[in-house]
Amino acid sequence: MGDRLRDGDVESMKMEMCINADHDGVVRLLSVQAGEMVERGLVVAVVESENAGE
Numbered sequence: 001m002g003d004r005l006r007d008g009d010v011e012s013m014k015m016e017m018c019i020n021a022d023h024d025g026v027v028r029l030l031s032v033q034a035g036e037m038v039e040r041g042l043v044v045a046v047v048e049s050e051n052a053g054e
Contacts, residue, residue: 003027005047024050 005021029046032038 001027001030021047023047026050 003026005023005025005027007021007024009021025047027045028048030044031042032044038044
């Protein structure tokens, strides 16, 4: 947690789905472990906008 994201960031591997960041922010919560299988619709991370509170 605490990783910083930038608009347009992408991470991808063969059997993984790409997730594009749509705003800058900081990861505040991860609900899954790396490599864990997830179901469609599951919230896997909570990202706090760097502009939150402005």
